[in-house]
Amino acid sequence: MTRVMDALPARKTLPRLDESLLTHLPPFSRLERRQIRTILDQATSRRYEVGVAVFSEGHPAERFYMLLDGYVRVVRITPTGEQVTALHIPAGQLLGIAKAIGRTTYPATAITATDSIALSWPTRLWDTFVSEYEGFATETYNTLGHRVGEMNTRIVELATQQVEQRVANALLRLINQTGRKVEGGIEIDFPITRQDLSELTATTLHTVSRLLSGWEKQGLVESRRKRIKVCDPHALVVLSQS
Amino acid sequence: MTRVMDALPARKTLPRLDESLLTHLPPFSRLERRQIRTILDQATSRRYEVGVAVFSEGHPAERFYMLLDGYVRVVRITPTGEQVTALHIPAGQLLGIAKAIGRTTYPATAITATDSIALSWPTRLWDTFVSEYEGFATETYNTLGHRVGEMNTRIVELATQQVEQRVANALLRLINQTGRKVEGGIEIDFPITRQDLSELTATTLHTVSRLLSGWEKQGLVESRRKRIKVCDPHALVVLSQS
DNA sequence: CTGCGATTTTGCTCTGGCGCAAACTCCTGA
DNA sequence: TCAGGAGTTTGCGCCAGAGCAAAATCGCAG
Known part of the structure; x- marks a missing residue:
């Protein structure tokens, strides 16, 4: 809606991403510099302005993301057009990890709550990440577990x-x-x-x-x-x- | 509550479990007879009467389960004692798979909705199952994905x-x-x-x-x-x- | 066959919070 | 600097559904 001028050229791959972007983030923290280099070289970096959909419910899960800066709301939209926010995701977390739970489409829509920056990788790399990079799978499933816990809490709250x-x-x-x-x-x-x-x-x-x-x-x-x-x-x- | 007489001697390991119990179930369907034999030999089989807790929220996740017969309700209990049912699990599915999402305690209580039979294994075998048995991890995460989807649906329903x-x-x-x-x-x-x-x-x-x-x-x-x-x-x- | 506890039904009252409407206020872009 | 729109506040009426109470059933244990 706002500032359409900026939205158009938003996609760009920065010349060279610095390793320090990832070294402190749990899914990557146990990796060697060399591995992180490889991961970064395969990544696409992109800036999203506030209010933009990073990915949309039902679409094929072609990429997965690491939010480097900003906040993202994960929402579902009902047939009648109402929105329900399922989660808030802060910088430093993975999102769009449909592949981790055996899905080929995104189960919800992710909308930026602020201007944000995220790396992303094609989903076909997922299996490589899981098998090659120590701690990646574990950390991913921890994140997932945490989110499941949150969802559970929401259900109980809504219900009672x-x-x-x-x-x-x-x-x-x-x-x-x-x-x-x-x-x-x-x-x-x-x-x-x-x-x-x-x-x-x-x-x-x-x-x-x-x-x-x-x-x-x-x-x-x-x-x-x-x-x-x-x-x-x-x-x-x-x-x-x- | 009812029929306490039966509840006491409920735990028993059957002499020898038949391979056909597992061969058709997704998490195990790609395995060889020999592998299934090993899995069964490590399993404890137990019958639970209706209304009994298979495991309880907050307790250490010492075992994971495969429901062979019956139905189980997964519930959470609020501080004020109200129960909220999160899921129903039919025979043929895994439950108590806290380990899959990086948890060391059960996030909810599982209560039998009918007399039921389940196999269970100590959680320490989880990693072995995941790494040794082809398809086990994939199927598990599919199940998980399905449950996440259901939880999402519940949230949207409750909300709207x-x-x-x-x-x-x-x-x-x-x-x-x-x-x-x-x-x-x-x-x-x-x-x-x-x-x-x-x-x-x-x-x-x-x-x-x-x-x-x-x-x-x-x-x-x-x-x-x-x-x-x-x-x-x-x-x-x-x-x-x- | 009987009695009792568990389950279900139904009436009545009361209220949290939604829907509608309108006014207000604060930014933002021009 | 100003206009317009996005975001916020507030009043009012109403009703879905909870809470309470009691009666009616059902089905099992003995």
Whole structure:
């Protein structure tokens, strides 16, 4: 939508990627410099602006990705056009790893929540990565396990908690995963609208707005447009459990 | 609770398990007779009566299982004691495969929905299975992928659908996965209470009861105690989508 | 065959939170 | 600097479905 000018020439392979990009990331941390070099040489680097789909639900899983910078929302879109956010993925994690669970198409759509940078590889390299690179498979499945755990938690939350608790939980999770310490609290590190939060908690933007207004009056949070700062996490924890 | 007499001596290793038990099951179908023999010789076979926990959430994942006969419900229990059913697993599938996703404890509790029989192996054999037995890893991850897909679907349903649609969907899924064709319709192949259905759809047994009563009047379903027969699946599909 | 506990049905009330509508406010791009 | 649109707030009415209560059934154990 915005800044179409930039969107067009977005794809580009940088001249030479530095090894340090990957050496600290779990899936690659046990590899030798030489192996990382090979991996990087096979990678495509690309910048995605905010709001762009990295890949889309149902499409053939042609590539898998490592998010180097930014945040990505993984969403599913219902037949009636509603969006449901399944996960938030921070920089440093793999995404689009359909191949790892025996799928040939992406099970969900990945949309950037900020301008982002990701490496990607053709899916045909997946098996090589798994077999050649020590720790890659293990770390990948750990990530997967973590996500399964999160999905499970979401199900339980949706099934048993009130809206207020779900929103409180969502905020807590967001500041845990992607929070940045700032003057007077912890702020969510990327722009997030009431609408986004409502898609994350299965409610409406109106209800989210009401809740945030209420909490702001009580000094639990502060918010401006697309920005939310949590000032009293503990109070939210209490709310989320009652 | 019931029939404690039977519960006590339940564990037993049968003298010699027949290879045909496993040869048709996907995770093992590509193996040679000799390999299957080895696998069976390492297995413990056990019968579980209905309502018994095969393993419990949070406990160390000491064994993994292959359900040979029966049905198992995978549930999570909230701090307040409510149960939420995450999945139903039919005979022929692996369960308790925490190790596959890098976990050392079970993420949920597995409860038998009928009397059941399962083989199990100590988790330390997992890596051997994955590396030695062709197709085992692939099939396992396919299963996992399938379950992730189901979980995703549940999230979307919980987030966007009305209770009536969720219950209709749940019934349809149950008859698809575990339905048995009978006179005048398809019956769910194991005893299931209104309570069970409500835990599967995040509602109350009262609401489920009302819905079933209504549907029964319209001839869509027939039900007795712990038994539900779907007479007009197509009508349910329509309901589940509107 | 009987009694009892488990399961199911049904009525009534109450409310969380959605839907609708409208006003407001803050950025952004020109 | 200003206009317009995206994002946010707030009020109001309503209703799906939960909670509570009680009665009605069913089917198994003894």
